[in-house]
Amino acid sequence: xxxxxxxxxxxxxxxxxxxxxxEEAGADYVDVCRVKGRGTRAMMTAMYGKDVxxxxxxxxxxxxxxxxIGQTANILLYLGGRLKLAPRDEAGKLWTHQIQLTIAxxxxxxxxxxxxxxxxxxYEDQKPEAxxxxxxxxxxxxxxxxxxxxxxxxxxxSGPAHLVGRKLTYADLSLYCLVDGLCYAFPRAxxxxxxxxxxxxxxxxxxxxxxxxxxxxxxPRRAPWSEQDLFRHYPELDGPPREGPA
Amino acid sequence: xxxxxxxxxxxxxxxxxxxxxxEEAGADYVDVCRVKGRGTRAMMTAMYGKDVxxxxxxxxxxxxxxxxIGQTANILLYLGGRLKLAPRDEAGKLWTHQIQLTIAxxxxxxxxxxxxxxxxxxYEDQKPEAxxxxxxxxxxxxxxxxxxxxxxxxxxxSGPAHLVGRKLTYADLSLYCLVDGLCYAFPRAxxxxxxxxxxxxxxxxxxxxxxxxxxxxxxPRRAPWSEQDLFRHYPELDGPPREGPA
Numbered sequence: 001x002x003x004x005x006x007x008x009x010x011x012x013x014x015x016x017x018x019x020x021x022x023e024e025a026g027a028d029y030v031d032v033c034r035v036k037g038r039g040t041r042a043m044m045t046a047m048y049g050k051d052v053x054x055x056x057x058x059x060x061x062x063x064x065x066x067x068x069i070g071q072t073a074n075i076l077l078y079l080g081g082r083l084k085l086a087p088r089d090e091a092g093k094l095w096t097h098q099i100q101l102t103i104a105x106x107x108x109x110x111x112x113x114x115x116x117x118x119x120x121x122x123y124e125d126q127k128p129e130a131x132x133x134x135x136x137x138x139x140x141x142x143x144x145x146x147x148x149x150x151x152x153x154x155x156x157x158s159g160p161a162h163l164v165g166r167k168l169t170y171a172d173l174s175l176y177c178l179v180d181g182l183c184y185a186f187p188r189a190x191x192x193x194x195x196x197x198x199x200x201x202x203x204x205x206x207x208x209x210x211x212x213x214x215x216x217x218x219x220p221r222r223a224p225w226s227e228q229d230l231f232r233h234y235p236e237l238d239g240p241p242r243e244g245p246a
Numbered sequence: 247x248x249x250x251x252x253x254x255x256x257x258x259x260x261x262x263x264x265x266x267x268x269e270e271a272g273a274d275y276v277d278v279c280r281v282k283g284r285g286t287r288a289m290m291t292a293m294y295g296k297d298v299x300x301x302x303x304x305x306x307x308x309x310x311x312x313x314x315i316g317q318t319a320n321i322l323l324y325l326g327g328r329l330k331l332a333p334r335d336e337a338g339k340l341w342t343h344q345i346q347l348t349i350a351x352x353x354x355x356x357x358x359x360x361x362x363x364x365x366x367x368x369y370e371d372q373k374p375e376a377x378x379x380x381x382x383x384x385x386x387x388x389x390x391x392x393x394x395x396x397x398x399x400x401x402x403x404s405g406p407a408h409l410v411g412r413k414l415t416y417a418d419l420s421l422y423c424l425v426d427g428l429c430y431a432f433p434r435a436x437x438x439x440x441x442x443x444x445x446x447x448x449x450x451x452x453x454x455x456x457x458x459x460x461x462x463x464x465x466p467r468r469a470p471w472s473e474q475d476l477f478r479h480y481p482e483l484d485g486p487p488r489e490g491p492a
Binding site: 053106 | 300313315340352363365391394398400401403476
């Protein structure tokens with residue numbers, strides 16, 4: 001039976017981390033909210049129905065037969081072994097998941113640059129705060145996260161082609177997704193910072209060129225990033241062209 | 247061999263979620279940074295040493311022989327089975343982890359009420375923003391999180407004494423820790439809101455009274471919450487006495 005992914009239909013968002021794993025594996029899946037006649041109503045029922053025993057707190061979530069799994073990193077933990085996108089040994093599994101959780105932390109901080117005060121308010125209602133938070137994110141946090149990814153690629157005993165071991169994992173796909181989102185939201189800052197982390201840049205590029213990922217990115221299944229999403233491009237939140245201490 | 251927990255020595259912080267599990271299980275563990283002669287230097291070496299193959303991005307992390315595990319929820323995923331604080335079936339394990347990740351999200355949002363702009367700045371440098379963010383957290387986010395915890399307790403087929411099944415899990419311990427931290431940081435808001443979620447309140451109280459938890463809380467191993475920590479009490483960030491729409 002096909003995996004059922006539940007996420008907002010118009011945006012990549014956090015659902016994209018899951019989509020990339022499903023697409024790379026060539027898995028049979030349904031993006032439920034994009035199916036005509038189901039839409040977000042199906043998601044609301046699966047989340048807020050009074051008879052749902054284990055309701056997810058938020059989207060995305062995945063349904064696999066009777067099992068419903070929420071929290072992006074938890075979904076990938078579940079899918080990792082099934083899609084052959086995670087190591088088999090326990091330590092390797094946990095390390096892959098740990099990297100994923102750190103990618104999720106960085107994505108959450110990227111989100112909070114445009115919503116530093118409240119998710120229920122518009123960006124326009126928190127613009128001065130967003131400018132301050134974005135400056136800190138660009139100057140302090142992006143370098144710290146990128147340096148960590150570069151370091152763990154550098155220290156992978158199997159070489160820097162992958163984050164974990166010698167084979168592709170969902171963490172590699174997610175790091176590509178994070179870098180892609182950050183480059184969309186902060187093109188000037190990332191133009192200064194990414195080239196200083198050549199292993200991260202090379203991994204992101206290698207993922208983007210994988211046949212199934214490239215095919216997916218060129219397909220109508222891939223929604224573009226936008227200002228309704230996790231990663232948003234507001235020029236006033238990006239840095240000047242040459243900014244970016246490493 | 248004893249588990250080695252690495253975390254800032256003076257505060258409960260995120261390390262507390264791990265300590266509670268270790269304490270409840272009566273596990274043999276060392277709180278490394280509190281050991282005379284080791285201190286935070288031992289933690290810095292384990293994190294930033296050039297020869298560390300899998301460096302954690304941040305504390306807390308746990309060392310178990312050769313394995314080093316970072317990210318609080320990931321540590322509990324690892325310990326859950328070993329300390330008999332998680333279900334054995336895969337779906338139960340993932341559900342427990344999903345709840346833990348949602349507790350972590352709420353804790354991170356609580357942190358951001360006092361640091362909405364930048365972790366590297368003092369609270370005093372982001373006070374107006376903190377007031378705005380705290381208002382949204384108290385009025386929109388605390389109710390949403392508490393309602394979800396109440397709902398999943400209510401829907402547990404084994405009854406509302408525990409979050410998952412009929413036995414104690416690390417998620418129960420962590421929910422107590424979250425509620426305790428929120429009550430410390432937002433006593434007025436929580437006085438209005440917690441009684442409206444009686445199952446959450448009852449679970450937190452039951453955990454607090456467990457013999458090993460009570461003994462731990464009364465011991466010098468338990469550091470008090472403070473204004474250097476994840477949950478901070480600034481009266482100006484708390485609500486008026488009767489506030490708190492449910």
